[in-house]
Amino acid sequence: MASDLTLEEVVESMYKEVASVQGRKKLKPMDLQKMIYERFSDRADKRTCKKLGKEAIKELINSGRCVYSYYGGSFIELPPAEGVDK
Amino acid sequence: MSDTPLLDELEKGPWPSFVKEIKMAAKNSAMSQDLLDLLEKSYRDKIGYWKHGGIVGVMGYGGGVIGRYVAIPEQYPNVRHFHTIRVNQPAGWYYSTDALRAICDMWDEHGSGLTNMHGSTGDLVLLGTTTEELEPIFDELIKLEFDIGGSGSDVRTPSCCLGKSRCEWACFDTMEVCHKITMQYQDELHRPAFPYKWKFKFSGCPNDCVAAIARADISFIGTWRDDIQQDDAAVAEYAKTLNILRDVVERCPSRCMEWNGDKLTIDNDNCVHCMHCINAMPKALAPGKDRGCSILMGAKAPIIEGAMLSSMMIPFVKIDEEEDYEAVCEIVEEIWDIWSDEGKNRERIGEFIERVGKSNFLEAIGLEPIPEMVAHPRDNPYIFFEQEED
Amino acid sequence: MSDTPLLDELEKGPWPSFVKEIKMAAKNSAMSQDLLDLLEKSYRDKIGYWKHGGIVGVMGYGGGVIGRYVAIPEQYPNVRHFHTIRVNQPAGWYYSTDALRAICDMWDEHGSGLTNMHGSTGDLVLLGTTTEELEPIFDELIKLEFDIGGSGSDVRTPSCCLGKSRCEWACFDTMEVCHKITMQYQDELHRPAFPYKWKFKFSGCPNDCVAAIARADISFIGTWRDDIQQDDAAVAEYAKTLNILRDVVERCPSRCMEWNGDKLTIDNDNCVHCMHCINAMPKALAPGKDRGCSILMGAKAPIIEGAMLSSMMIPFVKIDEEEDYEAVCEIVEEIWDIWSDEGKNRERIGEFIERVGKSNFLEAIGLEPIPEMVAHPRDNPYIFFEQEED
Amino acid sequence: MSFERKTDFGPPHYSRFLPPAIKANYGKWKYHEIVKPGVLVHVSESGDKLFTVRGASGRLTATDKLRMFCDIADKHCDGFLRFTSRHNVEFMTTHEERVDDIIQALADIGHPVGGIGAAITSIVHTQGWVHCHSSATDASGVVKAVMDEVIEYFDGRKPIPGKLRIALACCLNMCGAVHCSDIAILGVHTRPPATDDTQVNKQCEIPNVVAACPTAAIRPSTLEDGTRTVEVDQERCMFCANCFTVCPAMPLNNPTTDGISLWVGGKVSNARSKPTFSKLAVPFIPNNPPRWPEVTSKIITMIEEWSKDALPFERMGEWIERIGWPAFFDRCEIEFTKQHIDDFKHAGLSYNRSAHLRRASYMD
Amino acid sequence: MSFERKTDFGPPHYSRFLPPAIKANYGKWKYHEIVKPGVLVHVSESGDKLFTVRGASGRLTATDKLRMFCDIADKHCDGFLRFTSRHNVEFMTTHEERVDDIIQALADIGHPVGGIGAAITSIVHTQGWVHCHSSATDASGVVKAVMDEVIEYFDGRKPIPGKLRIALACCLNMCGAVHCSDIAILGVHTRPPATDDTQVNKQCEIPNVVAACPTAAIRPSTLEDGTRTVEVDQERCMFCANCFTVCPAMPLNNPTTDGISLWVGGKVSNARSKPTFSKLAVPFIPNNPPRWPEVTSKIITMIEEWSKDALPFERMGEWIERIGWPAFFDRCEIEFTKQHIDDFKHAGLSYNRSAHLRRASYMD
Numbered sequence A: 001m002a003s004d005l006t007l008e009e010v011v012e013s014m015y016k017e018v019a020s021v022q023g024r025k026k027l028k029p030m031d032l033q034k035m036i037y038e039r040f041s042d043r044a045d046k047r048t049c050k051k052l053g054k055e056a057i058k059e060l061i062n063s064g065r066c067v068y069s070y071y072g073g074s075f076i077e078l079p080p081a082e083g084v085d086k
Numbered sequence B, C: 001m002s003d004t005p006l007l008d009e010l011e012k013g014p015w016p017s018f019v020k021e022i023k024m025a026a027k028n029s030a031m032s033q034d035l036l037d038l039l040e041k042s043y044r045d046k047i048g049y050w051k052h053g054g055i056v057g058v059m060g061y062g063g064g065v066i067g068r069y070v071a072i073p074e075q076y077p078n079v080r081h082f083h084t085i086r087v088n089q090p091a092g093w094y095y096s097t098d099a100l101r102a103i104c105d106m107w108d109e110h111g112s113g114l115t116n117m118h119g120s121t122g123d124l125v126l127l128g129t130t131t132e133e134l135e136p137i138f139d140e141l142i143k144l145e146f147d148i149g150g151s152g153s154d155v156r157t158p159s160c161c162l163g164k165s166r167c168e169w170a171c172f173d174t175m176e177v178c179h180k181i182t183m184q185y186q187d188e189l190h191r192p193a194f195p196y197k198w199k200f201k202f203s204g205c206p207n208d209c210v211a212a213i214a215r216a217d218i219s220f221i222g223t224w225r226d227d228i229q230q231d232d233a234a235v236a237e238y239a240k241t242l243n244i245l246r247d248v249v250e251r252c253p254s255r256c257m258e259w260n261g262d263k264l265t266i267d268n269d270n271c272v273h274c275m276h277c278i279n280a281m282p283k284a285l286a287p288g289k290d291r292g293c294s295i296l297m298g299a300k301a302p303i304i305e306g307a308m309l310s311s312m313m314i315p316f317v318k319i320d321e322e323e324d325y326e327a328v329c330e331i332v333e334e335i336w337d338i339w340s341d342e343g344k345n346r347e348r349i350g351e352f353i354e355r356v357g358k359s360n361f362l363e364a365i366g367l368e369p370i371p372e373m374v375a376h377p378r379d380n381p382y383i384f385f386e387q388e389e390d
Numbered sequence D, E: 001m002s003f004e005r006k007t008d009f010g011p012p013h014y015s016r017f018l019p020p021a022i023k024a025n026y027g028k029w030k031y032h033e034i035v036k037p038g039v040l041v042h043v044s045e046s047g048d049k050l051f052t053v054r055g056a057s058g059r060l061t062a063t064d065k066l067r068m069f070c071d072i073a074d075k076h077c078d079g080f081l082r083f084t085s086r087h088n089v090e091f092m093t094t095h096e097e098r099v100d101d102i103i104q105a106l107a108d109i110g111h112p113v114g115g116i117g118a119a120i121t122s123i124v125h126t127q128g129w130v131h132c133h134s135s136a137t138d139a140s141g142v143v144k145a146v147m148d149e150v151i152e153y154f155d156g157r158k159p160i161p162g163k164l165r166i167a168l169a170c171c172l173n174m175c176g177a178v179h180c181s182d183i184a185i186l187g188v189h190t191r192p193p194a195t196d197d198t199q200v201n202k203q204c205e206i207p208n209v210v211a212a213c214p215t216a217a218i219r220p221s222t223l224e225d226g227t228r229t230v231e232v233d234q235e236r237c238m239f240c241a242n243c244f245t246v247c248p249a250m251p252l253n254n255p256t257t258d259g260i261s262l263w264v265g266g267k268v269s270n271a272r273s274k275p276t277f278s279k280l281a282v283p284f285i286p287n288n289p290p291r292w293p294e295v296t297s298k299i300i301t302m303i304e305e306w307s308k309d310a311l312p313f314e315r316m317g318e319w320i321e322r323i324g325w326p327a328f329f330d331r332c333e334i335e336f337t338k339q340h341i342d343d344f345k346h347a348g349l350s351y352n353r354s355a356h357l358r359r360a361s362y363m364d
């Protein structure tokens, strides 16, 4: 089923989600993947959502718009304000 | 040089002294000098002074760097940051001196000059640098063709025993399989996407010299299916120095050997492939020729459900052959899918399997239940019966 | 006589037939006749037709009678009530024929004429009577000096192996101790006051012929402390027919015996008192003279935490001697107090001990923790450290 | 004739019922020997000999039969007899020549002699359809059917390497020591309770019912019309009938889905190996009264495989430990299924956490 | 000099770093022999011989020391070396005569040779105070202190019956295989976390913190002034520091109450017996840097008792299984306390559920 879901859509949707919970809740890559499938399951099957989700995370990280963090598990957040001593 | 009387005590004695190592590095690293003083303070106060790392890493990777910040940066400014970088080791921990020298030169320039050779998972650990140095270090590593290892909820750096490189008991090519798996799953290694960490370990035979059954979510342990190779003359030779009855035959877990004073007969159908008789007489016995590996799953450290050992999943597969290797990768990826979908936060695969029930897990990944998977069947009556719609 | 083709099938065959027994009783008991027909219906329909018993008993007692009501009284009026009375058996299940005949006469008059000789806990079970008959039956039992046994959340009828009456391996007088305990705790037996049932069982040696370790909350199992009594001539005699090396020496759990073809040497310090070598050569070996019993606790059937076996509490006590017998009774009563105070509804002592932690339980009843109590120490790091007020 | 109503007087002291030879040698026995199948002789320190004849018993016994036992005891055993912990009947005499008379007398009333030493003795069993509400099978019937088939292992015609204990319990309450027997026959329900919503709140206390469930499968619930009842989570229910014990409005009996499971390898005694739990061999065989042929034939297969390969004294569990569970399932032609793998509290400890493997089973 | 930034390129292929003799005989080795302490020879099917010298390493290694290793490797081993899975360093040569030169060169830079075959090899250990936030003791220091005392078991001067693996982990996360070692040294906190209520809600997500606790000892709570924080139930807390890993505002480090516990009897290999967990021997010894004398002396006692009584090949756990735990505690003069008896999830399976008892211990 060729879906019309584009990588950009997925990237932006993920970014909005990360930004909206910044500081309040930490999202794991798995949480973002599940959120994407819930949001776009009508337009793409699970396999496509998973593939696009992975690429979207790669895009967000490589572009520096998001970073990984580690608190006893790996999370995705907005880059910290420049000071490091959080 | 500062005053470190307690640590100096540990420069004495025959075992190599880590204090000498830090002092060596301190000669040309203020960071190592501060580390030395900080450690002396810990020895005086009997507590550590490190804070948990937050967000550190190289661009594009979600793992491989452990953030460390000293709790009292005012007194020890040079260890305000003391991050470690995990460098993915070559399979079997073999090095050429040029490669090692190049890494040392880079590390003297960009870090503390201290290493762990190696970390418990297997990485070459570069111990202590600042956030600013991370990118430059990674650039150098790219030139040296040494990528970064794993950390966090990802595939961690796989490791293996020296296998076919130097051991006659290797039942599969541990180093080649370890390298192939590491290369095949670089994305899963560098970009954490699992409920928690996942470790691969490969031991060439049941002696398990990389402790795969105790320290890996998925443990590959070599085994064989045909008869133990036996050189009777060599056995007779060992009989001169070794009490074969007491120390070999009576120690066989399945008592499947007979020794009448000059001939050793092994009932290979009942041998459980424990390696003991082979270990005891390396010139006389060897694993069979029809070799491969068993795959076990689920080992982990105690937190939070208690420690676990990996348990038998696939008794025998010829992992060196492409076809079986592909089939195993397929099963692994299917397991990752199910675990990612239904695993809880910080739930290792071993805990996941016990929570959902090993039978349900097997069904989900298309493996048949076989008696080899259990030490014994259930001894409680709480059997689950499928509810056919009557 | 009614038509019971399925049950009639079970009158054939060499093993004694329970159908013949019911038919025998049915000759002079309409109740047994209805039971026969009801059972035939169960065999046809493949389900039972009994309803859970309500409140039945004799005046002053809270236990000993199990209420049973047929689910379809209209069709089987004579088993509208089919209660069973548990009669406390003489220790070792010895009877005189006059006592048995008297009980039979009473039961023909007041009940179905059917018995279980005996129930799994040990009672002489009178199977099937009506509520109205309960008091008259008890009056008769009083004359015959046979009291009623236990049921519900009380001390259940204790039972023991034949011990010193006929077995050379009895390490304590199982029948006398069983009788003394039964008489001493008549109140706890007849008036249920515990969170759940409590069972005593006494086996004269580790062969455990009354399955104490599997079926009793507190299990008394005979053992000895000195050397196994050994008659070398008799051992040599056995050597003619018995493969002493393979079937005795190599089967000793602590491998503490040596056999050189004519002399058996036992390292009694390492004997774990399993009884095997004695079982194999009853005319040559016997338990030592310094005899007594171990006390284990906590066995129960699977519901609801899974089945449990009793575990070692007191390694050795000379229960036949008054002083030790008193000390044991004191500990039992203390355990009842704590269990009654803090036990949950339907929580057996075995489950209670595991819930509160065996160490805390020992502390509460004043027993020192000793390594004999464990198969191995803990293997998880969740140690509880007392919080001294610093 | 008034009489004074007594309570708390307990059982009669056993000394009233001891045969004279036992009274004379109480605690002074020296050794025993098995004279022949079903007959023991104990020899005391003074040299006295006491012969014991063990007669089979179906446990469910009519008074008339007890009187027949009494007749034999009066005639040959000074008016004394006893029953064993596995409800066989034992006749004791000091006169060796009376042993065969006792055996004949027992045979005349349908009671074979045996079950001593390395033999299969009677099957410890419970009430079944005869008397218990939560039974998932009959007890006496299955016992009769099995013992008829294995009688030669009882009476010595077919010698076996060691003791083999069979026990039966008709539900998961497991009265008796089914959880520690060489072969255990366990009645199992395989359907969740058929809750009668109208009765639950009337006959039972809902908190008690909820607490009774070992797998927390019961939740309180209220119907549209307000009736307070309970709801069972089908995924978690293990059909243990514990709720039925506490609340009669939750019956589990079902003619097609009730049946029998078989367990092996349990042991009570400490001889050689430690006491051990029975392990699942066959998860479910539908009830097939009156002779349960599928149950008896599978039991016979297991007995035969064990008896032709076990070492002397080696119990079923010790034999399986030696040959490995794969070989047991293979030789007894039992399919290893999902249900054999534990998923209860200690499941992990039952897994094969080693690389120990026999090759036989996975040679493709 | 621009260069193209690559990612996901992984480690270099090992073939770049294999000594020629290994390249020639890869997968064709026939057998090995231990030439002398710390020196192995592997013989290939073609008869080629490869000598391996295993040098001790403290794992924490300065670049200068690595350069010294490289000097030795360049001089004697064609420029190749390797490290072992227990972070020792190995030098390989086909020339037997170079073995002693390698040994001398290593000695000159303070690295003894040994740990092969029936010997004590290096102690697998972790970061400790050098680098980890949750460590309850130091790692490198304890390792140095212990190995200095047991060096003769490493270099062959004191032969022992089999392998004895020692591992150290500085907190309950147990990095390494502390849970499966003949002797395990485990850092333990013995006080609940000193929760900084002002920081909890800032630095951590309370649901995550509550869920992280293995014994459900953490409950959310709100202070009078409304600050949302967590409360720890002292009765249930086991000081595992899992909360601290997930929330830095709950530190457990404490100079007087942090210390070391000792565990024995664990094993990874399948030889003879199955892989086994280590069991508690000594619950708590306060930290006593720099040489932790109480820890080292107790370890030496355990090694000596094992080594004078164990059979050839018999690991510590197999030896204890043979003599019984009472004898182990007795001979090593360790007091058996409440803390040794398990009270976690599988506690019941660790009890002695048998009448098996040696008499020695309870002869009053």
Ligand code: SRM
Residues within 6 Å of the ligand: A072, A073, B052, B053, B066, B068, B084, B086, B116, B118, B119, B120, B121, B122, B123, B124, B125, B149, B157, B197, B199, B214, B215, B216, B299, B300, B301, B302, B303, B304, B348, E125, E126, E127, E131, E132, E133, E173, E174, E175, E176, E177, E245
């Ligand atoms: C560096 C290393 C110890 C060493 O000095 O060698 C290490 C260090 C840490 N481990 Fe580990 N683990 C190391 C191998 C292990 C192993 C052994 C193995 O991998 O073979 C284990 C046991 C097997 C397992 O994974 O269970 C291990 C089990 C843990 C756990 C417990 C995981 C669990 O599921 O129970 C934690 C806790 C966590 O993940 O939050 C942990 C967490 C940590 C953290 C990240 C603690 C933290 O939350 O910050 C440590 C960072 C310390 C530091 O200052 O760098 N580490 N850790 C090892 C990795 C180096 C390398 O990459 O080569």
Ligand code: SRM
Residues within 6 Å of the ligand: C052, C053, C066, C068, C084, C086, C116, C118, C119, C120, C121, C122, C123, C124, C125, C149, C150, C157, C197, C199, C214, C215, C216, C299, C300, C301, C302, C303, C304, C348, D125, D126, D127, D131, D132, D133, D173, D174, D175, D176, D177, D245
């Ligand atoms: C009559 C007897 C079976 C027999 O035919 O011999 C029996 C029959 C019942 N048992 Fe039992 N148990 C009998 C010995 C046992 C034993 C074995 C023993 O005592 O040596 C056990 C296993 C050991 C143990 O106590 O755990 C046993 C474990 C149970 C259980 C499970 C208890 C537990 O903690 O798991 C229950 C359930 C309950 O108590 O609610 C139970 C409940 C019952 C009930 C009362 C079922 C009920 O809730 O109505 C049965 C009445 C059946 C009836 O129709 O009379 N019966 N029960 C045995 C008592 C006769 C006697 O007094 O001599």
Ligand code: SRM
Residues within 6 Å of the ligand: C092, C160, C161, C162, C163, C166, C167, C168, C169, C207, C208, C209, C210, C211, C279, C280, D032, D040, D054, D083, D084, D085, D086, D087, D088, D115, D116, D117, D118, D121, D122, D124, D162, D163, D165, D177, D180, D181, D182, D266, D267, D268, D269, D270, D271, D313, D315
């Ligand atoms: C009469 C009885 C005790 C009683 O007070 O009623 C009894 C009596 C004897 N038992 Fe038993 N046992 C009796 C139930 C048991 C039980 C309990 C049970 O089965 O529920 C056990 C535990 C069974 C288990 O382990 O699962 C039991 C395990 C033993 C053993 C250990 C066998 C083994 O190798 O594991 C021996 C030793 C032997 O057979 O040589 C033994 C030996 C004996 C001896 C030979 C001891 C003696 O010198 O008298 C007794 C004579 C007969 C015999 O061989 O069966 N008896 N014996 C019980 C007869 C039951 C029956 O009717 O067949």
Ligand code: SRM
Residues within 6 Å of the ligand: B092, B160, B161, B162, B163, B166, B167, B168, B169, B207, B208, B209, B210, B211, B279, B280, E032, E040, E054, E083, E084, E085, E086, E087, E088, E115, E116, E117, E118, E121, E122, E124, E162, E163, E165, E177, E180, E181, E182, E266, E267, E268, E269, E270, E271, E313, E315
């Ligand atoms: C080099 C190394 C593998 C590697 O790729 O780095 C290795 C290499 C060998 N091991 Fe190992 N083992 C190595 C770690 C292990 C481990 C893992 C660990 O300790 O963390 C184990 C599991 C330990 C355990 O059971 O707890 C291990 C358990 C064995 C055994 C089984 C011993 C036993 O009786 O239980 C043997 C057999 C033997 O000793 O004869 C063995 C035998 C061998 C042999 C002789 C095999 C051979 O023919 O080459 C190797 C030579 C040296 C030796 O005797 O130590 N190797 N060996 C590791 C050296 C560690 C070190 O620096 O000392």
Ligand code: SF4
Residues within 6 Å of the ligand: B161, B162, B163, B167, B168, B169, B170, B171, B203, B204, B205, B206, B207, B208, B209, B210
């Ligand atoms: S695990 Fe086996 S194959 Fe690998 S090095 Fe050890 S003994 Fe050799």
Ligand code: SF4
Residues within 6 Å of the ligand: B251, B252, B253, B254, B255, B256, B257, B266, B270, B271, B272, B273, B274, B275, B276, B277, B278, E272
């Ligand atoms: S490998 Fe182990 S199980 Fe097989 S024969 Fe040798 S000692 Fe026995």
Ligand code: SF4
Residues within 6 Å of the ligand: C161, C162, C163, C167, C168, C169, C170, C171, C203, C204, C205, C206, C207, C208, C209, C210
């Ligand atoms: S338990 Fe021991 S003493 Fe009692 S009858 Fe059995 S063998 Fe004899």
Ligand code: SF4
Residues within 6 Å of the ligand: C251, C252, C253, C254, C255, C256, C257, C266, C270, C271, C272, C273, C274, C275, C276, C277, C278, D272
């Ligand atoms: S009683 Fe058991 S443990 Fe003791 S010597 Fe005899 S066989 Fe061995």
Ligand code: SF4
Residues within 6 Å of the ligand: D126, D127, D128, D132, D133, D134, D135, D136, D169, D170, D171, D172, D173, D174, D175
């Ligand atoms: S086992 Fe179950 S069904 Fe059978 S008598 Fe006991 S409680 Fe009743």
Ligand code: SF4
Residues within 6 Å of the ligand: D192, D193, D212, D213, D214, D215, D216, D217, D218, D232, D236, D237, D238, D239, D240, D241, D242, D243, D244
């Ligand atoms: S049958 Fe058992 S598991 Fe099922 S609901 Fe009732 S009590 Fe719970």
Ligand code: SF4
Residues within 6 Å of the ligand: E126, E127, E128, E132, E133, E134, E135, E136, E169, E170, E171, E172, E173, E174, E175
């Ligand atoms: S064991 Fe604990 S303290 Fe030591 S390195 Fe691992 S996580 Fe850190």
Ligand code: SF4
Residues within 6 Å of the ligand: E192, E193, E212, E213, E214, E215, E216, E217, E218, E232, E236, E237, E238, E239, E240, E241, E242, E243, E244
């Ligand atoms: S230290 Fe461990 S047990 Fe204690 S509160 Fe924290 S997580 Fe829970």
